[in-house]
Amino acid sequence: MPALLRMTGISKRFGATVALRDVALEVHAGQALALIGENGAGKSTLMKILSGAHPPDAGEMLLSGERYRPANPHAARLAGVAMIYQELNLAPDLSVEDNIMLGQERQRLGWLDRRAQRRKVAAVLERLGHPDFSPETEVRRLSVGAKQVVEIARALVMEARLIVFDEPTSSLTQADAQRLFEVIGRLKQSGCGIVYISHFLEEIRNVCDRYAVLRDGSTAGSGDLAGASEQHIVSLMVGRTVDELFPQVPHTPGGVLLSLTGLSGRESPREVSLNLRRGEILGIAGLVGAGRTELLRCVFALDPVRSGQVRVANYAPSASPRARIDAGLGFVSEDRKGEGLAQSRSIADNMTYSRLGPYRRWGWLALRQRNAAVRNWINRLSIKARSPEAEIQTLSGGNQQKVAIARVLHQEADVLLLDEPTRGIDVGTKAEIYRLMGESAAAGKGVLFVSSYVTELLAVCDRVAVMSRGRLRAIRPAAEWTEETVMACAIAAERT
Amino acid sequence: MSNAFPPIETESLSRGRLNLLGSALGPFLTLGIVILFFAVTDQIRENGGTFLSQRNFRTISVQTATVAVAALGMTVVIIAGGIDLSSGTTVALSATVLAWGLKHNWPWAIAVAAALATGGLAGFLNGALISLLRVVPFIVTLGTMTIYLGVAKMIAEETTIRPDQATQVPHWLQELLSTRNEALWLGLPLGVWLALGLALALAAVLRYSVFGRYVYALGSNESTARLCGINVPANKIALYTLAGLFVGVAGMYQFSRLSSGNPTSGLGLELRIIAAVVIGGGSLSGGRGTVLGTLTGAAIMAVIASGCTQLGLNNPVQDVILGVIIIAAVTLDQVRQRRMAG
Incomplete structure (x- = not known):
């Protein structure tokens, strides 16, 4: 039996940059292939070629x-290749049914054939193991996980044979992710081929049968997941053996730097009290929606505080981001695109927006001086960029994140509030960010580190706190936690 | 830290300057094509050959000065992700205030200052309403557009105010945008020089001042601006006020051209002001736009109007051509942007 999809000798270049060089890929019906690689390795370009968004320069599919050579994404969909993107393409004001049938409405003389549609939708939802889904619900009221099911259902209505998932769990709760894995299992059983892109190696083991690793636009290796160790896959990804995924920089906690007492926001956080000390990395674990992001936003005065106090080195700054910045707080948002960075502005602008003071002369900017400083940071953080004037949107996700972190370092913040700083970025850059956090702690700064990836919290932090439903449930030294106890705490508190 | 990555280039400042020109390149090209087209058709025509004269370009510069100056202010607003639909009626309001002041024998300095202040105040009110009520600029300025029209009518008591040219209007104001030889100074009337000076100053502010950075930051991503501790409401109010001051200057220009204050003379003007910015590469979703581009955009519209008149094409035809140019210019710009991004 031939493979469902076979890509051979795929090459693609953009101007002078070679994005893909002689890449081969094979997906079998009823199996899931994990496509692994650092950001910029060529995964998305390869998937754009597969989905018809770009034509390949050479190669065969x-x-x-x-022979399969889609002229555009629509042709690819008609041929049975569907993509499920991180940013879901749904119309929030339409119902579940309308979204699933969008563009493929069953009609009779131009009028919607509701009954036929409903039958089709019910059949598809049944196949996905979600027969209880109400087709009338407005999509905006659904959770991210449920939205994803709608998106998958839409692909099934198009008779998709090959479904590509691009980082599908990055914004899902643990429970929704589990449900997604079940859906993918059902898709495999019904004979669909799956391409699954993710940075989470343990998740890949849950879902996938085989793996293929891309590095610098070429195939670095592929095989069965069953026999492959994590170390082996990571070394294929980064092209060198990673002896430590979590570099440690020695640091010792000192006096209290940031103290929160009974901090409550609009809905969450609720009465959160904690002390962050100098030279300490304090992790905050919890499920999505546990109020971790809201806690950081309250501390930084981006969200209104209902009661409670924020003190930085025994001083209570007034409630505006400017005052918090002046008091020594620095915030890295989880939402790089929507909030964290001005995508159409330069690296230099984004890095210095929060502290233009040193380059200010009577309201004018000393550009030469600023560029020198920015260049310095670009080198220190090994940001891959053409120049300080390069627009943020031309950078890869990992490099964008480095710019966001460079901003708070440039700002000389004492307290770093980092919200999911390693989400959606590659292993190598993650390690660099852990090292930066360690170096900051060693320099006497405090780091508040929110993450959904418990492994990294336990490896990097001195203490870890667990939140659920807006409350801080427990706070203990990292050594006293295990991944299981952290999750148990987050979930147990969720149920009460 | 590893040194595995290549060192970054150092000539980024000169690159920045190139970019400045680059983003106005599209409009420049359009302007060149438009001028070439009319020059050629003008040469072919009988009794033609006047289009490429210095005199004609002087006339064009005078005709476009009012829109161009107001468009400078609009550039700031549009870069910051806003829009000002009230700029047209504000031009008329400022002109009316100026006329009213002169008619009542105010010293010209005070009357002119009042006209400028009127523009600034109108802009301030726009900015304050947008910031404090958190209503989108389109709606707020749609409202203030008719408010300012109404105020102007109240001041003029629903007529046109005509101060006496001989005794009440100062000589320099009459000659501000005159093409008579005595009014010229280095080949151009004072008003055109003033407009160019203001453009230069604004370009410098946008590019080299902290406030300028904030304007671009607001338009590019307001959330980021807030997160970086930028005072969003204050900067918005400031930038709308600045835009209002430019509109005030435009009001003075309009008075000088019409030698009267007519409250309804600004209706529809805002669309030409916005068109100048958009043809010049400004993006209505914010974050993009340049002074040079806006001036070019205003020039394109004026050249088309002048060229069409010389060819004997009537007003409706001019309107159609202008509309086509607006759509074509923006489409071209988007294609260029996409190619740069890809």
């Missing part, structure tokens, strides 16, 4: 043994 066979779908069920037939």
